[in-house]
Amino acid sequence: MSRFNLSSGFTLIPEGTYVFYIYDCTYDEDFGRMLIKMITAQGLRYQERFTLKDENDQISEKAMNAFSYFAKTALNNFGLESIDNKDLIGHYIRAEVLHTSTPSKKDPSKTLTFANLGQKSPADGFDTVPVASVAQMIGGNAPAAPSKPPMSASDIDLDKLLG
Numbered sequence: 001m002s003r004f005n006l007s008s009g010f011t012l013i014p015e016g017t018y019v020f021y022i023y024d025c026t027y028d029e030d031f032g033r034m035l036i037k038m039i040t041a042q043g044l045r046y047q048e049r050f051t052l053k054d055e056n057d058q059i060s061e062k063a064m065n066a067f068s069y070f071a072k073t074a075l076n077n078f079g080l081e082s083i084d085n086k087d088l089i090g091h092y093i094r095a096e097v098l099h100t101s102t103p104s105k106k107d108p109s110k111t112l113t114f115a116n117l118g119q120k121s122p123a124d125g126f127d128t129v130p131v132a133s134v135a136q137m138i139g140g141n142a143p144a145a146p147s148k149p150p151m152s153a154s155d156i157d158l159d160k161l162l163g
Contacts, residue, residue: 013044019123027085035089041126076122092123
């Protein structure tokens with residue numbers, strides 16, 4: 001008998017601006033599909049997909065332009081001419097998550113909501129302390145909680161010190 005830890009199920013990442021850590025990137029050469037897996041400091045996961053080939057097995061210029069911008073932004077190097085998909089792993093990217101809604105093709109009475117990445121910019125790391133599971137995933141330990149700030153001159157009571 002096996003025991004499984006259950007998740008809370010699928011939840012759509014809320015709209016807002018996040019810093020994502022890229023932890024996996026795979027490319028299926030047969031179908032021209034790029035899958036980039038990312039996570040936020042809070043543990044929210046997102047997958048960005050690019051279909052780089054069209055139905056005629058030719059490079060899709062629009063998709064390649066979108067992927068190129070994503071890659072150059074994540075690597076913070078807009079002079080790049082080529083990369084290996086694995087080069088993206090270990091880098092960060094800041095992006096705005098936007099939701100789009102569309103009627104379901106299976107049941108037009110239902111609406112489906114999708115998360116998409118909008119404005120993107122380079123990032124050097126997370127803006128906040130990552131949760132322990134994310135810190136472990138990216139190869140480190142969760143940072144300790146911030147310590148008490150150093151004392152300033154206004155925190156010292158000279159009368160009390162001098163008696």
